[in-house]
Amino acid sequence: xxxxxxxxxxxxxxxxxxxxxxxxxxxxxxxxxxxxxxxxxxxxxxxxxxxxxxxxxxxxxxxxxxxxxxxxxxxxxxxxxxxxxxxxxxxxxxxxxxxxxxxxxxxxxxxxxxxxxxxxxxxxxxxxxxxxxxxxxxxxxxxxxxxxxxxxxxxxxxxxxxxxxxxxxxxxxxxxxxxxxxxxxxxxxxxxxxxxxxxxxxxxxxxxxxxxxxxxxxxxxxxxxxxxxxxxxxxxxxxxxxxxxxxxxxxxxxxxxxxxxxxxxxxxxxxxxxxxxxxxxxxxxxxxxxxxxxxxxxxxxxxxxxxxxxxxxxxxxxxxxxxxxxxxxxxxxxxxxxxxxxxxxxxxxxxxxxxxxxxxxxxxxxxxxxxxxxxxxxxxxxxxxxxxxxx
Numbered sequence: 172x173x174x175x176x177x178x179x180x181x182x183x184x185x186x187x188x189x190x191x192x193x194x195x196x197x198x199x200x201x202x203x204x205x206x207x208x209x210x211x212x213x214x215x216x217x218x219x220x221x222x223x224x225x226x227x228x229x230x231x232x233x234x235x236x237x238x239x240x241x242x243x244x245x246x247x248x249x250x251x252x253x254x255x256x257x258x259x260x261x262x263x264x265x266x267x268x269x270x271x272x273x274x275x276x277x278x279x280x281x282x283x284x285x286x287x288x289x290x291x292x293x294x295x296x297x298x299x300x301x302x303x304x305x306x307x308x309x310x311x312x313x314x315x316x317x318x319x320x321x322x323x324x325x326x327x328x329x330x331x332x333x334x335x336x337x338x339x340x341x342x343x344x345x346x347x348x349x350x351x352x353x354x355x356x357x358x359x360x361x362x363x364x365x366x367x368x369x370x371x372x373x374x375x376x377x378x379x380x381x382x383x384x385x386x387x388x389x390x391x392x393x394x395x396x397x398x399x400x401x402x403x404x405x406x407x408x409x410x411x412x413x414x415x416x417x418x419x420x421x422x423x424x425x426x427x428x429x430x431x432x433x434x435x436x437x438x439x440x441x442x443x444x445x446x447x448x449x450x451x452x453x454x455x456x457x458x459x460x461x462x463x464x465x466x467x468x469x470x471x472x473x474x475x476x477x478x479x480x481x482x483x484x485x486x487x488x489x490x491x492x493x494x495x496x497x498x499x500x501x502x503x504x505x506x507x508x509x510x511x512x513x514x515x516x517x518x519x520x521x522x523x524x525x526x527x528x529x530x531x532x533x534x535x536x537x538x539x540x541x542x543x544x545x546x547x548x549x550x551x552x553x554x555x556x557x558x559x560x561x562x
Contacts, residue, residue, distance in 0.1 A: 178288075178554060181213040184267040184543065185260065187278040188216070191236075192223030193410065193435045194377055195460040196272050196295055199322075199346060201225040205232045206347075206536035212543065215263060217256060219274065224437060235263075244276055244308065253281050260285040266551075267291065267543045269320070273305055279312045289546040291342070292316040294330055296457045297478070300381060310334065317546050318342050320539075323458035323479030342542045345482075346458050347535025348467045350527045353440050355469030355519065361445040364431055369402040370509055373446040375439055376461040378411030383475070383496065385413075385420050386452045390501040392424040400509045403429065408442045410435040443468040447515060448508050454495050456480055463530060466490070466522035471515035473504050483530075489522040 184207065188200040204214040205228075214234055218226070221238035229236055237259050239252035260268065260282065267289045268282035275292045282290045292313065298306045313319060313336065320342045321327040327343045330336045361367050372391055376382050384407065391405045405426065407417065414432065421430040433442065443449070449465035451474040456462075458479035465472050466483060472490035474480040484490040491508065493500040508515055547554045 178266055178547070178551060181209060181211055182267065182543070182547070183213045183215065183263050183265045184269065185215045185217055185237075185263075185265045185278075185282075187239075187268065187270040187274040188218050189272050189274050190220040190223060191216070191218050191226035191229065192220070193225075195346075196293075197223070197225045198460055199295065200271050201228050202347065202349070202532050203536055203539055204229060204234050206532050207540055208536070211540060215259075215265065217259070217274070217278065219252075224435075239274075239277065241277060249277065253277060256281045257285045260287060266547065269293065269539075269543070270316075271295070273301075273309065275312055275316070276305075276308045279316050283315050288550045289543065290316050291318050291320055291542070291546065293320045293322075294326060294334075295320075295322045296326070297329060297455055298334070300455055316340075317550065318542070320344060320542065322346050323482050325478045325482065326457050344535055344538045344542065345479075345530055346460055346463055347532035348460075348463045348526055348530055349532050350467055353443065353464045353467035354527070355523045356444045359444050362441065364433070365406065365445055366402065366404050369404040369429075370447045371404055371406055371445055372448045372450060372505065372509075373406030373408065373442075374450050374452075374461070375408040375442055375446075375465065376451070376459075377435070378407065378409050378413040378417060380413060381453055381455045382413070383452045383454045384417055386496060386498055386501060387450050388417065388420050388424060388426070388430070389498050390450075390452075390505050391429075392426045393498070393502045394506045394509060395426060395429065397506070400506070403509065405430045406433070406442070406446060407431070408433045408436065408439070439464060440468060443470060446470050448473065448505065450501070450505070451475065451480065452493075452496075452501060453477060453480075458483070463526065467526035467530075469519040469523040471508050471518045472522060473501065473508065475501075484522075485525075489525050490518055 217237040219241045241252045268287045269291045270278040271293045330341050421427045449470035449472045451462045456478040475495040476492040491504045493504050
């Protein structure tokens with residue numbers, strides 16, 4: 172184990188992730204790497220796929236990026252990548268390896284073999300979304316890590332009660348939002364593709380099955396076809412495998428003329444500010460970045476009562492919750508907000524204030540840094556630099 176004299180500030184830290192394109196985990200890695208205190212930490216990133224939205228963002232920020240060209244953990248390239256990763260760790264004297272998503276299957280054992288003082292995994296969603304082999308491999312490397320990071324109390328509880336981790340090995344840090352980017356605009360000018368006179372109901376996320384966006388299409392159709400409220404339009408911003416089936420669903424329900432699809436974009440805040448009612452109907456969710464960003468932009472939000480969404484929204488304090496996959500409940504909540512502009516304003520204002528005060532990216536980065544220091548203090552003889560917690 173290294174002595175205190177072998178670790179000097181800033182402490183080299185390596186964050187690993189499968190890819191760096193769109194997606195919540197990729198966003199978390201990119202933002203934490205950029206917002207860690209550079210006086211205390213020297214961040215590096217390793218990824219299987221060296222391209223994508225977040226890859227370019229990290230390059231622009233000057234964060235060193237190492238590629239591990241792995242397509243399968245059982246391929247010959249996995250062994251080569253493991254060797255390269257170990258070399259990188261040793262060359263840069265990495266003191267903390269923090270793995271995200273399935274990259275931990277490779278990174279955690281390699282970091283341990285390289286005798287990295289602190290090795291941390293992350294679990295930012297429910298493992299039921301993964302195939303059985305990946306679940307097995309993640310559980311196999313859990314005991315090798317010093318700690319596993321959860322992004323909300325719901326996932327922390329899941330890791331302890333369902334995955335059998337000891338409570339003192341589970342750390343918790345909420346995701347953070349850039350409140351200088353995501354904030355309510357005093358006057359909103361909607362993009363030209365939108366009807367300026369219609370209430371915009373929308374969702375900004377990857378178009379994947381677990382987001383359950385077909386439920387939103389059905390609820391929108393019910394409320395619009397009731398014909399008793401103001402003009403409405405439905406907006407989806409994101410890309411993914413569900414795009415074609417969602418368009419077909421909207422066509423089948425006769426609302427395709429009121430439904431707009433915009434591909435994934437870096438300019439998320441502009442689209443969120445154009446949304447009057449943000450809806451996240453996922454049947455599985457942890458601590459959604461898209462919901463967090465919507466709250467920060469002052470959207471009136473509706474989310475399914477799953478994962479960490481109740482922790483963000485509270486008991487109807489900063490938005491409305493509906494029972495997962497219950498179209499009647501979602502339609503009722505949606506109709507309520509469509510017809511009550513004052514409630515929309517109240518919920519949106521509370522949500523934006525909460526995001527700014529409690530869930531900023533600066534808070535998340537400080538908390539993550541405090542976790543690194545805590546475990547370094549436990550593992551490295553003589554390491555005793557106090558790091559105040561932000562929570």
